[in-house]
Amino acid sequence: MRRLVAGNWKMNGLLDEAMQFVAELGENPAPEHVEMALMPPFTLLHPLREALSAKGIALGAQNVYFEPKGAFTGSISPLMLRDAGCHYVILGHSERRHIIGETDDVIRTKLLASWAVGLEPILCVGEHLKEREAGKTNDVLKRQLAILEGTDSGLPLTIAYEPVWAIGTGHTATTAQVTETHAYIHEELNRLHRHCRVLYGGSVNPANAESLLACPGVEGALVGGASLKADSFMEIVQAAAKVAA
Numbered sequence: 001m002r003r004l005v006a007g008n009w010k011m012n013g014l015l016d017e018a019m020q021f022v023a024e025l026g027e028n029p030a031p032e033h034v035e036m037a038l039m040p041p042f043t044l045l046h047p048l049r050e051a052l053s054a055k056g057i058a059l060g061a062q063n064v065y066f067e068p069k070g071a072f073t074g075s076i077s078p079l080m081l082r083d084a085g086c087h088y089v090i091l092g093h094s095e096r097r098h099i100i101g102e103t104d105d106v107i108r109t110k111l112l113a114s115w116a117v118g119l120e121p122i123l124c125v126g127e128h129l130k131e132r133e134a135g136k137t138n139d140v141l142k143r144q145l146a147i148l149e150g151t152d153s154g155l156p157l158t159i160a161y162e163p164v165w166a167i168g169t170g171h172t173a174t175t176a177q178v179t180e181t182h183a184y185i186h187e188e189l190n191r192l193h194r195h196c197r198v199l200y201g202g203s204v205n206p207a208n209a210e211s212l213l214a215c216p217g218v219e220g221a222l223v224g225g226a227s228l229k230a231d232s233f234m235e236i237v238q239a240a241a242k243v244a245a
């Protein structure tokens with residue numbers, strides 16, 4: 001299974017910056033055994049489509065609405081993402097769960113709608129610091145993963161474990177925490193008859209990428225801040241290649 005290094009640009013990136021970024025990635029950026037993907041804001045999906053595909057980099061979106069079309073001002077449908085060349089869509093990112101208020105039910109509806117048009121969801125799960133401190137991490141993850149119950153296990157899926165307290169904070173989980181939590185997630189996925197990649201996300205940067213990616217059960221990284229610059233993103237990709245070799 002190839003490791004995936006995916007860049008989530010969040011609400012960052014203008015056209016010139018994005019084109020410059022892609023140029024700086026070089027001719028053939030994806031090493032053997034590593035898949036690269038980029039999730040820019042919606043406005044950059046169409047403009048980046050050709051440039052990324054020419055470099056073997058998959059395109060993804062950061063969110064989607066679950067209805068196929070209609071009077072939903074400001075929303076983007078799953079089919080629109082396919083039309084823009086997306087393979088991936090991030091669902092359940094903690095910023096959407098906690099800032100926008102998305103519930104597990106809404107995320108499940110989005111998951112089904114994404115599968116219906118052939119998108120591969122990257123489902124984000126993760127606990128708050130208070131929940132970890134109270135020993136509730138596994139309970140939270142179990143609840144968030146329960147939306148997979150009863151879904152077709154043959155459909156494409158990637159999970160991203162992103163402890164909320166590690167996202168955009170510079171506080172990375174320790175390798176012991178990552179190893180232990182990924183083991184639990186894989187156990188739970190097995191119970192749900194799901195065999196898919198589990199990424200780690202949360203302040204991954206060039207300095208910590210290799211040790212995080214080397215943890216058992218970590219099959220790639222979802223990278224926010226450090227994916228905004230081509231050189232730091234590529235250093236993380238190289239770390240993934242080193243670990244995968």
Ligand code: PEP
Binds near residue numbers: 162170201202203
């Ligand atoms: C993210 O947005 O998914 C993320 C992990 O962000 P950062 O790498 O900046 O913590």
